[in-house]
Amino acid sequence: GPAPAGTGPLLGFRSVAVSTEDRVTVPQGYVAQALAAWGEPVGLPGRLPPFRPDASNTAAEQEAQLGMHHDGMHFFALEGGRGGLLAMNHEYTDDGLLHPDGFRTWNAEKVRKSQAAHGVSVIEVRQQPDGGWQVVRPSRWARRITARTPMAFGGPAAGHALLRTAADPAGLRPLGTLNNCGSGRTPWGTYLTCEENFAFYFRGPDRPGGHEARWGIGPTGGWFRWHEHDERFDARRHPNEPNRFGWVVEIDPFDPASTPVKRTALGRAAHEGATVAVTRDGRAVVYSGEDARFEYLYKFVSRDRIRPGGRRGNAGLLDHGTLYAARFGADGSGRWLPLVHGQGPLTAANGFADQGEVLVKTRQASDRLGATRMDRPEWIAVAADGWVYCTLTNNSARGSVGQPPADAANPRAGNAMGHILRWQEAGDFDGLRFRWNHFVLAGDPANPRAEARGNVRGDAFACPDGLWADARGVLWIQTDMSAAVMGRGEFARLGHNAMLAADPRTGEVRRFLVGPPGCEVTGATMAPDGRTMFVNIQHPGENPSERGGTGRSTWPDHRPGGRPRSATVVIRRLDGGLIGT
Ligand code: FEO
Ligand code: CA
Ligand code: CA
Ligand code: CA
Numbered sequence: 001g002p003a004p005a006g007t008g009p010l011l012g013f014r015s016v017a018v019s020t021e022d023r024v025t026v027p028q029g030y031v032a033q034a035l036a037a038w039g040e041p042v043g044l045p046g047r048l049p050p051f052r053p054d055a056s057n058t059a060a061e062q063e064a065q066l067g068m069h070h071d072g073m074h075f076f077a078l079e080g081g082r083g084g085l086l087a088m089n090h091e092y093t094d095d096g097l098l099h100p101d102g103f104r105t106w107n108a109e110k111v112r113k114s115q116a117a118h119g120v121s122v123i124e125v126r127q128q129p130d131g132g133w134q135v136v137r138p139s140r141w142a143r144r145i146t147a148r149t150p151m152a153f154g155g156p157a158a159g160h161a162l163l164r165t166a167a168d169p170a171g172l173r174p175l176g177t178l179n180n181c182g183s184g185r186t187p188w189g190t191y192l193t194c195e196e197n198f199a200f201y202f203r204g205p206d207r208p209g210g211h212e213a214r215w216g217i218g219p220t221g222g223w224f225r226w227h228e229h230d231e232r233f234d235a236r237r238h239p240n241e242p243n244r245f246g247w248v249v250e251i252d253p254f255d256p257a258s259t260p261v262k263r264t265a266l267g268r269a270a271h272e273g274a275t276v277a278v279t280r281d282g283r284a285v286v287y288s289g290e291d292a293r294f295e296y297l298y299k300f301v302s303r304d305r306i307r308p309g310g311r312r313g314n315a316g317l318l319d320h321g322t323l324y325a326a327r328f329g330a331d332g333s334g335r336w337l338p339l340v341h342g343q344g345p346l347t348a349a350n351g352f353a354d355q356g357e358v359l360v361k362t363r364q365a366s367d368r369l370g371a372t373r374m375d376r377p378e379w380i381a382v383a384a385d386g387w388v389y390c391t392l393t394n395n396s397a398r399g400s401v402g403q404p405p406a407d408a409a410n411p412r413a414g415n416a417m418g419h420i421l422r423w424q425e426a427g428d429f430d431g432l433r434f435r436w437n438h439f440v441l442a443g444d445p446a447n448p449r450a451e452a453r454g455n456v457r458g459d460a461f462a463c464p465d466g467l468w469a470d471a472r473g474v475l476w477i478q479t480d481m482s483a484a485v486m487g488r489g490e491f492a493r494l495g496h497n498a499m500l501a502a503d504p505r506t507g508e509v510r511r512f513l514v515g516p517p518g519c520e521v522t523g524a525t526m527a528p529d530g531r532t533m534f535v536n537i538q539h540p541g542e543n544p545s546e547r548g549g550t551g552r553s554t555w556p557d558h559r560p561g562g563r564p565r566s567a568t569v570v571i572r573r574l575d576g577g578l579i580g581t
Contacts, residue, residue: 010474010503011510012581015459018495019514020487022553024537024569026513031574034537034556035125036086036135037567038068042121043135043142053562055100059113063144067117068093070536070566072183072273072466073523074191075125076253083126085141086534086568087191087253088523089180093117093224094539097563108229115147115226118178120193122253133532133570143256147176150259151249155319157264160356162243167232174244174262175232181291182273182379182466183523184248186284187306188314191251193260194271196291198245202235203227214363217242243360248274248288250318252311263318266300267339267362275380277388277429282306284317285429287388289377293395294404296366297326297377299336301430323359324432325371328409334423334434337369344369375410375418379467382429383475383504387422389439391464393480394418409436412451416490417443417462419454420477422504440507444493452490458509461500462491468524474580475502477509478535480520483542497521499535501580512580513571516555516564518542523568526579533571533579540564 013027024032039051042065049061057065067090076085093114096102124139151174157163163171181196203222204212212218217235227234235242247262248271266274269290277285282305289297303320307313324336340346341355345368352358358365375395382388392410397403399413406413409421420439425431442462443454454460466478479497486496499513499521515521515537523536541553541564553564571579 010472010505010580011501011508013501013510013512015510016512016514018493018511020495020517022516022555022558024513024515024555026571029574031572032513033132033570034567035133035570036066036070036121036123037556037565038070038117039065039565040135041137042066042123042144043137043139044144045138045140045142048137053557053559055098055563059109059116062113062116063146065144066090066121066123067119067144067146068098068566069538070568071181071522071538072193073525073534073536073568074183074185075525075527075534076185076189076191077528078124081126083124083136084527085122085253086125086525087120087122087183087251088536088568089120089183089193090118091181091196091538092179094542095224103225106225106228111226111229114224115176115230116144118147118180119149119176120145120180120191120251122256127527127532131572131576141254141256143253145177145251145260147178149176151175151177152259152261154261154263154316155265155359157268157356157359160354160360162240162357162360165238165240165244177249177260178245181271184274184276184286186250186276186314187278188317189252189254189311191253192274192276192286193249193251194274194288195245195247195249196270196272198242198270200224201226201245202233202242204235204242211361211364212239212242214361215242215246243268246270248286254311264356264359265319265321265323267298267323268360269298269362270295272378273380275382277382278306279428279430283430286318287380287382287390289374289380289390291376291378291393293376293397294373295363295376296371297374297390298362299324299326323362325366325369327370328372328407328436330408332435332437334436336432336434337366337371339365339369372407372409373404375415378465381467381469381475383469384473385504387424387504389420389422389467389469389475389504391467391477392419392421393463393465411438412441414451416485417441417452417454418464420464420467439504440502440509444490446493447490449490456509457507459500459511460494461498461509461511462494465520466499466522466524470526470580471530472578472580473504475504476500476512476524477502478521478524480522483518486518499524513569516540517552518564519553519555530578531572531576535569535571536566537569538566540566
């Protein structure tokens with residue numbers, strides 16, 4: 001295993017019990033405060049529309065309010081004070097909750113409101129004298145980025161024929177970002193937001209071509225029904241529009257007038273997140289998994305070193321470099337396979353005209369290279385000891401008829417519980433080889449089915465998704481059991497979704513936070529002093545049987561009959577101490 005990163009116990013709190021209450025539970029001695037719920041004004045100067053609990057805010061008002069379904073998040077400290085900026089993703093919308101009458105009377109205004117509730121918020125937060133935190137409104141940094149915000153392409157695929165549309169014949173100016181799931185930050189002070197399952201947004205052709213079929217663009221798309229009133233999302237009319245999603249988007253949170261850039265050099269994928277490591281000689285390495293069954297794990301190594309000058313000095317750093325897909329060997333070894341046009345099978349004869357096409361068709365290129373098909377890789381964290389950890393949330397199709405069997409890296413057929421892999425690069429983060437093992441196989445050890453039991457040391461959990469390493473070396477694991485399985489069968493004893501703290505040296509896992517019914521727990525970040533932690537509660541009250549189900553939750557407002565809302569939770573210790581000790 002990895003070498004110890006320090007001495008002394010990392011985890012000092014008393015673990016919280018499994019819970020099925022409609023609240024956020026944290027350890028004794030801690031306090032949790034809900035902040036920045038869906039619909040609150042984001043803080044745009046002169047535009048502070050209050051949230052209407054019956055969801056009757058207009059699309060224009062939603063454009064000035066926090067979006068729905070909070071997900072990945074990062075705290076950017078402001079100089080000279082106790083405050084900072086929280087940049088956070090709004091992954092998707094539950095249109096049953098977003099409008100007073102849900103999907104009934106579906107119209108263009110509802111589509112625009114759904115698009116406005118997607119994307120990213122930047123809010124200013126400040127600590128109050130009593131220790132609690134508030135959103136600063138108005139704020140000069142406040143910003144909403146939505147599914148309609150003008151953006152740019154950077155990198156080798158910018159301007160590529162596959163990115164050109166009637167509205168953007170140069171293929172350089174995409175509009176908006178969506179399904180922003182995990183996230184990352186760069187050492188030069190920018191936020192990375194990732195476009196995950198974009199295929200659901202497009203109504204594709206009844207008989208998709210090979211490229212479309214490989215990406216799930218077909219007749220069953222259009223789940224969000226945007227295409228009914230916004231033809232951009234009808235891929236039958238605009239076949240290249242889906243190619244303009246699936247990218248990692250770089251945002252300068254300190255400049256609300258800046259244009260977000262889709263960094264094509266990092267490849268097109270159902271990107272869960274983007275985690276940056278730095279080589280000893282100062283180059284950026286970006287790890288990213290693709291949260292889809294049997295898809296791939298990637299890393300990008302920048303050509304150039306990180307330069308001084310912060311955000312402006314590194315504006316194009318992620319546009320030049322090499323993308324690799326991972327192949328896990330059965331013997332604990334691994335290789336990074338370069339996705340470089342002209343190398344190996346990535347030739348014009350095989351359908352890759354140039355590097356731009358390799359990047360738009362990252363999945364097809366990885367198929368050709370023989371990368372390992374994974375159990376839905378989600379967040380990635382680089383621990384203090386230099387090992388890289390990746391959650392694989394679950395893949396119940398593993399080993400079923402016509403699907404890939406269990407393999408060394410994805411060792412369980414019918415993998416309902418998920419696992420966490422880790423690897424150490426040979427030499428440095430740009431290494432082309434690595435060695436790997438399993439940090440933990442998730443599951444309830446009391447389960448009768450061997451494949452569902454796992455080997456958790458400490459508090460049991462399932463379906464790891466969010467993963468974040470704090471400055472002390474604690475690995476924070478956030479779970480996303482689907483509402484359809486939560487509390488039932490093999491999940492019966494695991495309660496609601498939770499956040500757990502793990503000690504990478506010992507493997508001990510301790511439950512730290514439990515969320516309200518139906519939610520997932522996601523997006524971990526801390527203020528630099530390590531005394532305030534921010535996490536997101538996404539889709540409280542989600543009901544597996546219907547969209548718009550208020551389920552059994554009215555969190556966080558607890559207004560009788562009210563709508564549950566995604567929100568950020570601020571966690572502090574009553575004695576002001578370091579979180580987790
Ligand atoms: Fe959006 Fe992979 O969870
Ligand atoms: Ca996720
Ligand atoms: Ca998930
Ligand atoms: Ca979710």
